[in-house]
Amino acid sequence: MRAIPTHRAHGATPRWLALIAVCLVGLGGCRPGVPVLDPGPKPAQADGTISGTVRGPEGTTPFEGRLVEVVNVETGARERVLTNSTGGFTFKVKPGRYRIELTLHDGEKVVKSPGVINVNRSDIDASADFVLGASTIVRPRYHAPRADDGLGAASA
Numbered sequence: 001m002r003a004i005p006t007h008r009a010h011g012a013t014p015r016w017l018a019l020i021a022v023c024l025v026g027l028g029g030c031r032p033g034v035p036v037l038d039p040g041p042k043p044a045q046a047d048g049t050i051s052g053t054v055r056g057p058e059g060t061t062p063f064e065g066r067l068v069e070v071v072n073v074e075t076g077a078r079e080r081v082l083t084n085s086t087g088g089f090t091f092k093v094k095p096g097r098y099r100i101e102l103t104l105h106d107g108e109k110v111v112k113s114p115g116v117i118n119v120n121r122s123d124i125d126a127s128a129d130f131v132l133g134a135s136t137i138v139r140p141r142y143h144a145p146r147a148d149d150g151l152g153a154a155s156a
Helices: 015-028
Strands: 048-055 067-072 078-082 088-093 096-102 108-112 116-119 130-134
Touching (some): 048 096, 067 088, 078 088, 088 096
Parallel strands (some): 048 130
Antiparallel strands (some): 048 088, 067 096, 108 130
């Protein structure tokens, strides 16, 4: 008569036990009535942020209440904000290329501007700074009219 072993060698697992374990793991991940892929609406694409400041020469005085516009270079869409008490402004924008514009007052010129900014998903560009200076306006000098015709004294 042949002896029936009462235990298996260490590490040997019957194939049927492994198959049951795989099935249980697979079934545990499924929920009845819920699809594996969610066909519902996707979350909104994360916006990017453009922020900066408007200041005087060498970053001195902040300019409060200044009109700043962000322009989407591809679509031409515009948004406007006024600078806060520290001269700061912020825009939430969709990914794309943007130009920042600042309305100048008489006697002002832009010394530094941010140019065109490329915003990717969830980007934060905090260096859209403007530095303003005084413009040099050349005005014609006023000359008082001369009493003579400019050719010298009259002769008799």
